[in-house]
Amino acid sequence: MSPLLVVQNLDLSYKVANSRVSALTDISFSLDAGSTLGIVGESGSGKSTLAMAIMGYLPGNAMVDRGEMSFGGRRFTSTLPKAMRKIHRAELAMVYQDPGQSLNPVHKIGTQLKEAYLISGKGSRNGAYQASMSALADVQIRDAAAIMNRYPHQLSGGQQQRVLIAMALLTQPRLLVLDEPTTGLDATVEAEILSLIKDIQLRKRMAVLMVSHNLKAIQRVCQEVIVMYGGEIVESGATAEVISNPVHPYTQGLLACLPDAPGDMPKRQLLPIPGMFSRKLLEKPGCRFGERCSAFIGDRCDASKISLRRWESTDRRVRCIRAGEIKPRDRTIVPAKVKAHGKPIITGNNITKIYENTSRARNERPANDLLNFAVPKGSVFAIIGESGSGKSTLSRIIAGLEMATSGQLMLLGHDVARVPVEKRGLEVQQAVQMVFQNPDESLNPFYTIGYALDRAIRKAEPGIRREDMLKRRTELLAQVRLDSSVAGQKPGQISGGQKQRVAIARAMASRTSIVIFDEPVSALDVSVQAAIMELIADMKEKTDITFIIVSHDINFVWYLSSHVAVMNGGQIVESGETAQVVLSPEQHYTKTLLRAANP
Numbered sequence: 001m002s003p004l005l006v007v008q009n010l011d012l013s014y015k016v017a018n019s020r021v022s023a024l025t026d027i028s029f030s031l032d033a034g035s036t037l038g039i040v041g042e043s044g045s046g047k048s049t050l051a052m053a054i055m056g057y058l059p060g061n062a063m064v065d066r067g068e069m070s071f072g073g074r075r076f077t078s079t080l081p082k083a084m085r086k087i088h089r090a091e092l093a094m095v096y097q098d099p100g101q102s103l104n105p106v107h108k109i110g111t112q113l114k115e116a117y118l119i120s121g122k123g124s125r126n127g128a129y130q131a132s133m134s135a136l137a138d139v140q141i142r143d144a145a146a147i148m149n150r151y152p153h154q155l156s157g158g159q160q161q162r163v164l165i166a167m168a169l170l171t172q173p174r175l176l177v178l179d180e181p182t183t184g185l186d187a188t189v190e191a192e193i194l195s196l197i198k199d200i201q202l203r204k205r206m207a208v209l210m211v212s213h214n215l216k217a218i219q220r221v222c223q224e225v226i227v228m229y230g231g232e233i234v235e236s237g238a239t240a241e242v243i244s245n246p247v248h249p250y251t252q253g254l255l256a257c258l259p260d261a262p263g264d265m266p267k268r269q270l271l272p273i274p275g276m277f278s279r280k281l282l283e284k285p286g287c288r289f290g291e292r293c294s295a296f297i298g299d300r301c302d303a304s305k306i307s308l309r310r311w312e313s314t315d316r317r318v319r320c321i322r323a324g325e326i327k328p329r330d331r332t333i334v335p336a337k338v339k340a341h342g343k344p345i346i347t348g349n350n351i352t353k354i355y356e357n358t359s360r361a362r363n364e365r366p367a368n369d370l371l372n373f374a375v376p377k378g379s380v381f382a383i384i385g386e387s388g389s390g391k392s393t394l395s396r397i398i399a400g401l402e403m404a405t406s407g408q409l410m411l412l413g414h415d416v417a418r419v420p421v422e423k424r425g426l427e428v429q430q431a432v433q434m435v436f437q438n439p440d441e442s443l444n445p446f447y448t449i450g451y452a453l454d455r456a457i458r459k460a461e462p463g464i465r466r467e468d469m470l471k472r473r474t475e476l477l478a479q480v481r482l483d484s485s486v487a488g489q490k491p492g493q494i495s496g497g498q499k500q501r502v503a504i505a506r507a508m509a510s511r512t513s514i515v516i517f518d519e520p521v522s523a524l525d526v527s528v529q530a531a532i533m534e535l536i537a538d539m540k541e542k543t544d545i546t547f548i549i550v551s552h553d554i555n556f557v558w559y560l561s562s563h564v565a566v567m568n569g570g571q572i573v574e575s576g577e578t579a580q581v582v583l584s585p586e587q588h589y590t591k592t593l594l595r596a597a598n599p
Contacts, residue, residue, distance in 0.1 A: 003030035010067035036208045038218030041228035042525040093168035097180035099160035103152040110148030120171040135166035158189035178210045186386040191596040194220045230288035237316035252328040257530035259559040261598040262582045268331035272531035295326045342377030351407035367393040369570040380547045382557040385567035399434045433507035437519040439499035443491040450487030460510035476505040497528035516548045554597040
């Protein structure tokens with residue numbers, strides 16, 4: 001039987017100004033009906049461009065320079081003729097990364113589902129309601145009738161993603177394309193969505209193409225995987241084999257960026273992939289991963305074009321002339337140091353936060369409900385829980401960005417529970433700094449990195465001499481492993497990981513005692529996540545700073561923290577030393593988090 005989807009020798013580029021920029025090079029693969037294929041790689045690898053090309057969704061400046069694609073025996077290009085577009089899109093459906101951006105905020109869910117059904121041409125207006133209800137049942141939405149009558153903002157992130165999948169299923173596609181379907185979701189919701197995708201694929205016997213930067217997510221759903229780098233396929237094969245025995249140095253590097261599962265002892269060090277992809281390599285022969293590869297050999301790895309070749313008479317394919325010679329880098333065991341922690345630097349007693357309800361109903365549920373905790377000086381204190389658990393509210397109260405409704409929060413001898421940051425004394429203001437999830441929202445795009453750091457230094461040390469300020473700026477950049485040349489660049493000129501390092505450096509400018517990280521790595525590629533985690537681990541060893549980390553990622557918390565508080569429904573349900581809580585959890589909710597992260 002012929003494959004459902006075939007991509008053969010595909011080269012694709014974008015027209016930018018008066019030149020063409022290569023996006024995909026020599027892409028070849030096939031997908032059988034009813035099969036599952038994952039495409040994994042960092043941002044800029046070309047994986048989303050490939051998915052958009054298959055869907056026929058590329059912009060007008062995209063051009064197929066070589067090769068071809070076919071679906072169900074029909075050849076097509078990335079820009080479909082109008083006559084063919086309706087047929088093609090009736091048989092393929094796509095689920096995007098951010099459901100909040102994909103759903104229309106001013107229309108009810110039912111209206112949007114029925115519209116998708118009618119546009120697909122699969123039925124009449126009379127059958128649209130029942131088809132929509134059936135699709136919601138397929139994605140295991142409870143109380144579908146009520147959901148049909150709600151707006152997108154009235155649903156959780158997981159519910160929104162289920163609605164998008166239901167919308168895709170309304171067209172009864174032969175191929176479902178998923179672009180980062182679980183990015184930004186809580187571990188438990190991610191596990192549910194991945195399980196749902198697998199269940200639907202098996203029940204409906206449709207093909208699934210899933211794009212992700214997360215190899216572990218791909219492993220849960222896909223039988224086969226393609227690893228992409230710099231617009232090329234660098235490795236492909238059965239997912240289980242690629243993960244258990246990676247051959248290409250880039251695949252090995254991606255896996256070395258993932259923290260071990262909780263309970264794995266001793267812990268192994270993360271090995272971030274150095275550097276970042278350089279587009280200048282597109283114009284040169286040889287390996288595009290070469291500048292970041294520790295096994296690179298000049299005049300051999302860059303002598304000529306490297307083809308994707310069969311590996312050891314199997315279905316594995318690898319684009320590396322040293323395949324088989326290179327073994328994964330040794331992940332040094334993290335020393336099991338027991339760092340002595342001091343007395344509590346922060347103590348919370350019955351901290352409660354109730355947001356004012358503007359409606360007439362008076363049955364508000366507290367965002368934080370009688371929280372009691374102590375953060376030892378010099379510790380890494382993690383607050384973990386799902387969205388809506390109250391963890392971010394608690395961190396903002398500690399930072400002074402929110403005020404508690406009641407309770408006591410002792411910080412450096414002061415009760416600051418109901419004192420906003422601007423009214424806290426200078427000592428307390430400088431002692432607590434916060435690093436937010438998205439550095440783009442905290443860095444002014446119009447000013448250089450140097451300006452942002454200088455401003456923070458001057459605020460912490462009024463009257464500081466210019467030469468001392470520049471010296472301090474260089475020290476801060478070095479502390480977060482950035483070259484001093486970064487100071488002359490604007491946020492838009494540096495990578496996401498570099499921006500997060502700048503945000504950390506700025507937090508350190510006041511010679512702070514406490515740094516709060518709010519989901520510091522959730523929006524980053526796995527290699528950048530590993531680099532930031534190793535940076536925090538290094539700072540933990542070299543300073544007496546107390547770190548508070550807000551996260552929904554139990555593996556991240558296991559790797560970095562010394563103490564943890566598990567939150568659910570506005571309450572701390574379990575707390576203590578991380579090893580004790582993770583290895584011997586007492587609460588059902590904690591056990592659920594652990595199972596979701598590592599099924």
